[in-house]
Amino acid sequence: MPYLNQIYIYPIKSLTGIPVQQWEVTKTGLKYDRQWMLIDAQQQFLSQRRLAKMALIKTQLIDEKIIISAPGQSSLSIPLSPLAYQDSAPINVTIWHDHCHAKQVNKETDQWFSEFLGQACQLVYQPENSIRTVDQHYAQTTDQTSFSDGFPFLIVSEASLALLNQQMGLTLGIERFRPNLVIAGCTSYAEDTWRTISIGDIRFRLPKPCSRCPIPQIDPETAIMGKEPLRTLARFRKWQNKVFFGQNALHDNVGNLQVRDSVAIQTTGTAQPPLTT
DSSP states (O other): EEEEEEEEEEEBBBBEEEEEEEEEETTTTEETTOOOOEETTSSSBBTTTTTTHHHHHHHHEEETEEEEEOOOOOEEEEOOEEEEEEEEEEEEEOOOOOEEEEEOOOHHHHHHHHHTTSOEEEEEETTTTTOOOOTTTTTTTOBBBBBSSSEEEEEEEEHHHHHHHHHHHHHHOOOGOOOSSSEESTTTTGGGGGEEEEEETTTEEEEEEEESHHHHHHHHTTTBSSSSHHHHHHHEEEEETTTEEEEEESSSEEEEEEEOBBBEEEESOOOOOOOOO
16 A cells, blocks of 8 residues: 655755655645745746755754755754745746746845855745746646746655666665655556545645656765766656656645555556656
């Protein structure tokens, strides 16, 4: 019987994730997940795709604050409470083709990130009244997300990673793939066929497989980019000139998730992408 074995949140887009044992699901996904984001001088989002060094910045949640740390830098903290940003300056930001309303955090925070990354940047916050809908080719009109690449959840199975590691002859960690929900107790790439599932009391739709950018090739301990896992994924998981690992997901209701919650497979379909493992 499949079950939820790990939960990860990423308060600041493209920085290190935080494993949690249980967590609230809100209308945009896991609470606080990618509710903050770094932008450049053109107000475009920043990620490890452009700045691999972002992989070295770690986050923690302590006493209603995000604690941010990086090698050679003193720690920084920013408040979680929306009230802390109600008087902040508004700013329009761009994530891929989406334009969103955001709030500036503060100049001290901007300086901290700019110094470490060697590039002028700002940290911004997504207030509750900033609505970002999901691509309507795959979603319902009511589906929302925060500053994620496009969907509120990414689901990966432990068995899929185990098979990939066997094919590579390596032992890469699941954090390379930046999942939100890690499922155990199923066969490798079983998630390719899932269309609707329930985890605990939360219902999910899985409309689209996740095509992978170079970020999984970045070593989270060194920020050095290698050739794996994309080289091996290109051998076994390539379709229409993209490589795939994991499934994007949307949720039908809010509530709470907890590690060890059972996963009920409600409907299945043809594997997406249409590959054999």
